[in-house]
Every structure is written in structure tokens, then in C-alpha cells.
Amino acid sequence: MPSDPLVRAGNLPCARPAVGWDLFASELAVLFRRRRTWAMLLALAAVPVLIAVAVRLSSSPPEPGRGPPFLDRVTQNGLFVGITALVVCIPLFLPLTVGVVAGDTIAGEANLGTLRYLLVVPAGRVRLLLVKFAGAAAFCLAATLTVVVSGALIGAALFPVGPVTLLSGDTISVGESILRSLLVAGYVTVSLLGLSAIGLFISTLTVVPVGAMAATIVLSVVAQVLGALPQLEWLHPWLFSHYWLDFADLLRQPIAWTSFGDNALLQAGYAAVFGALAYGRFVTKDILS
């Protein structure tokens, strides 16, 4: 059992100088050996597959302007499946999985009774928070890449692959479209970092991981509801979900980098504030389990 307290704690004291990297490696190993993580990644991978199969089996090609954006392009170019799936996943599925992972970070260890073993290293609490955040970020990247890669693979299998039409109407080669898809995956990963930081903070408040997960997911939904209300326009640029769908700016010719920068700045702000809040809460917390 990788989450066995003695195995995890046993890794720690032996290599003190590099203990951060050791801890990170062990965190990744625990995260990606979990059956739950794999189940979530599989569910995410199923979204593009569902879309592609549904479009392939339907008798009439999708009409432009109906259904999710880019859906009508799928039949012409399989590489669009990943992008369409991302649009579908961003509002709910991706925040859901990220909420589960980020909400579990501290509360999960506390719940299993492994937290105190992780804290045997002196000054370990800050490092543990950083490692937990890095682990959640790694999951964000893995989740986004899963959607994009599985979309590209199923699209290539079921539909023709060729030059890709951008939003501006210009076409780019297959090679460049792969590059753009990876850029989009990077953008979406960055977009989810603010939510991960919020999840990390909520996770330090409780020892019930399900509560932290649910609260994080609810917050992501609340942010999007607030973002849809025109009466709260002044608030919109401050919501962590504000730039989520603006990854499409990477699909213009030339690329509009402004939203990438704005998004990165916003997410960094959320990570700083909620990371610091998590620090304030976690270093003073009595660890009872």
C-alpha cells in the first residue's frame, strides 16, 4: 500500500537536503497510483471519445453554430475533437476532478492519520504545503493533457486529419496545430491553479476530505454563476473562472497573448493569497491525527 504511513514517513529523514524533491516524488507516486486518480483521468478521457463516436455515428454532420463550439469542424478535421472536449470539460468536469484532488491534499492525510508522519521533518509544514500544491498542479496538467491527447487520438482514428482552421479563418499545418493544442493545454492547466490553491486552503480547514472537495467544487460553480450575471460586471475580472474559456485566444492568427498573461497573473494572485492563507492556517494548526 503506497499510502501506508510508515512507507511514506520512512522516505523522509534519510535524504534531508533533497527532502523537498523526495517528498514531491513520493507525493506524485501516491497520487498517480491511486485508483481514484486513474478513474478520474479515464472519465476525462471518455469525454472526447463520446463526442467523436456520437458525431461519427450520426447520419447528418453537425450544423455550424449548433452544439458546442467547433463541433461542426470535427468531421473535417479530427484534431478538433480535443478542443471541443476541452470546451465541454472546462465548466464542470475539470474543476470537479481538480476539486477532488486539491480538497484531498491535507484533509485526506489528516483523515488517514498519515499527516503527523509527514510532519516529522523540521520546518516540514511549509514544504509539505508547497509539495501538495505542486502535486495538485501536476494533476491539473495530467487532466488537461488527458483530454487533449485522447481527443487527438480518437479524432485521428475516426476522422480525416489535415490542416486546421483557426478562429480567424486562416489555416495552419498539422504540426503547428499540435503545438497550439499543447499551448491550449498549458493555458487550461494555468487556469486551474487558482482553484487548486483554494482547494488546498479549504483542505487545511478540515479533517473531512469530502467536505473540502465539495466546498472547492461548489466554489468553482459559484464563481461561474457570478460570472454569468451581467449585474456583477465589476466583479468579473476578479473571478478565477473569468479567463477559463479564453484559451480560444490561442486559436487566433496571430495568437492573442494578452489573455494568457492576464490569466497567469490572476491565477498567480489566487495562488499567493490562498497559499498564504493555507500557510497561516496550517502552521498554527494542532495536528491531532
Add this chain to the structure above:
Amino acid sequence: MTRVWLRWVPAAAASAVIAAGALAVPLEAGAAVNLPDKTPQEVLAMIGDSTVDTLSGTLEQTSRLGLPDLSMGGSAAGDDAASALELLTGTHTARVYLDGPGQARVQVMGRLAERDLIVNGTDVWLYDSKDNEATHLTLPADAGSRPAPAPGSPQTPAQLADKLLAELDPSTEVSVDADTEVAGRTAYDLVLTPRGNGTLVGAVSIAVDSETGLPLRVKVQARGETEPAFELAFTALSLAKPDAALFDFQPPAGADVREQALPEGTPQEGTPQKDTEHGDFPGTVSGTGWESVVGLPAGSVPAELTASPLYAQATEAVDGGRLLSTSLVNVLITDDGRVFAGSVPVSRLQAAAAGG
């Protein structure tokens, strides 16, 4: 006890830095700019003298006309009236590329969508990513050339500025406001203020680049409002020559391509341009300057428009008809189908309707 409080210092510091940053950025944008003083004539002449013909920039348009926001309950999909109204509400961003008189590209960026206009010599392309639809127009070969100025008309920008000012003077006060900064460039702010108070327009201000004379921002202020009712401004601007490949548009494979002929009656070489103000214009104009009211005869509004639920939603019932009210323009559609519009209070429109 103090140790406990110390733990929260990073969180407070992070929040404080962000709050300070959020406050400082608008302050920095409004920082005092000091340029050598110029008279309104000189600023107008600068606009006329402007030789900028290559640029790439980002334009942002904001309308606060008080129209209902239709982006939410936009049930009437594909409704032309709704899509025209959509441009009059909220904020829109567009990228503009210009290379000489013959090459231009405008990209109106929407969420997950884009509308493009590409002009390359005599080829004009319109592309809409939502419908994946491209429209092609061919302009007559000499469309780009400008007609020679008529003899007797002012020749230099300075003369033109003088003439314009003389014409504006009875109705409008023209002044130069405090220098400002738009898209990182210093600019003179030319302000046109209506002299009478019978109009809804409070002031129109045009920010003019201090180096090149290029207008960088237009703001229209409604009377009694604190924020501009309409604003069109560059948020980023570079005067470098844009990449030539941008203007070389090929419709993407799979797109709906429509060839559209130029509509009949488009001014061609030799045919004098119709004078829309006096020639074929069926309506009437009453009042002068800012307080003009334009009247259109019955039947000018298509029945399908007045029947649409959008119409009922956007207009309100007033004495004698229905009123479409914005902070800058009022439009009165009388019960017998006539239309009166002007940048004036509704009582003036009702008087015009009664008088006509």
C-alpha cells in the same frame, strides 16, 4: 500571542500587494502627462496632417447606452436585429491591422468566436467563425484612389481645420483638455461641447496622438452621466508594418463560400455620389446642430421588427407611440408608424411628431 498573529502576515501581505496593484494601475494610466500646449486649430491640423498608414493595434469599444443586455436571453438565434443590437451593448475587442490604403484586416474577437474583415487590394473577405462562412466581394480596381479635391476647397489640413472650426463654432465649443495617455502614447484631448442644452450629448472628446496626429480614442459623454456612454479606444498600438501574410486570406476548406456582387447603385467612377441628406432622403430634418431631429414617414419600420418580442422588450410606451430610449439617442416610433430620432429629450420628439 504575537506569534499566532505573525502566521497570518503573509496572507495579509499578499492581499495588500494585490489591492495596491489594483489601485495603482488605473492611477498610473491617469498619471499627468505634460505636452507643449496647442490650440484646437493646431490639434485639428495634426489630425489632417497624419500620415500613419501602417499599424497593428487592439481596439476596445464600450457602450453604456442603457439598452437591455441581450447577450443572456438571446433566444432569437440568428436574428439580425439582435446581432446589431449586441454590438451596441457591453464591451467588444477588435484587432486592427493596416498596411497602406489597400490592405486592412479587422478581427472582432468574441468568446470562442471571431469575425474577420480582410481587405487586400480589390479583394474583400468577410469571415465568421461561428457559421464557418466566408463572403467574397471584388471592388472595382480604382476604388482605392481618392477623387481630386474640388477647386476652391481648402487644400492644407490647417485650412481645413480653420474651416471646420468656423462651421462648428455657432453650435459647439471646441477646446483642448488636459493631456492624456492612451495605449501608452501621449495624446492631446480635443473636446467638443454642445453650446445649447437641448441635447442629450454632454461632450465628445477625441484623444489625438501627440507624435503622429492619429486619433487614439473617441469618448461620447451623455449629459448627467459620470461614465462615457460610448468609448472607442486603442488599448495597444504599434506603428510597425504588420506581417504581409495577414492580408493574404484563403477561405478555409469546408467553409461556406459566397460570392457577392457589389450591390447596384454603389458609387462608381463617373457617377456622382447621391446626396443622401437632400436628394433621395424621404424624411425631414428639423432643428439644427446637436438638436436636430430626423423624421421618417410611416412604413419606414419593417412590420417584422415591430412584431418581434425584442421590440416590445427594448421599447417603452409613451404618449403617442413607443420610445427606444438610450442615454445618447431617443427614437420615437409613433402609433401611425412614423419614426423620429434625435439626441434630444423625448418631449422634443413628441413635439416634432405633433408638428409634422
